[in-house]
Amino acid sequence: MAVRPSSSHPRRAMNRDALEQCLRDAKADLALVDKHISRQRQIIVDLEQSGQDARIARILLQEAEETRAVHVADAAWLAEQLEQQRAA
Numbered sequence: 001m002a003v004r005p006s007s008s009h010p011r012r013a014m015n016r017d018a019l020e021q022c023l024r025d026a027k028a029d030l031a032l033v034d035k036h037i038s039r040q041r042q043i044i045v046d047l048e049q050s051g052q053d054a055r056i057a058r059i060l061l062q063e064a065e066e067t068r069a070v071h072v073a074d075a076a077w078l079a080e081q082l083e084q085q086r087a088a
Contacts, residue, residue, distance in 0.1 A: 019082050026075040033068045040064055 014022070040061040047054040 014081065016082065016085055019078055019085070023075060023078040023082065026071055026078055029071045030068065030075065033064055033071060037061065037064045037068065 040057060044054045044057045044061060047057055
């Protein structure tokens with residue numbers, strides 16, 4: 001799982017290797033959540049087309065989208081930290 005500088009991990013100095021690994025992890029997490037979001041959207045379509053209740057599926061989609069936003073923020077923060085190290 002990616003570093004969450006605003007919650008579970010304090011913002012602290014990390015060496016370049018650790019930052020690069022965390023950024024790779026964040027990108028992998030993004031790829032997984034993107035697949036999940038795509039599948040969840042299809043589940044909603046399937047449920048609605050068959051006349052079933054899609055409320056819970058929509059809630060799960062919203063949660064996945066919120067999780068994605070966290071991973072995007074993580075990746076951006078990590079990329080920024082790497083850039084700052086390169087510039088120093």
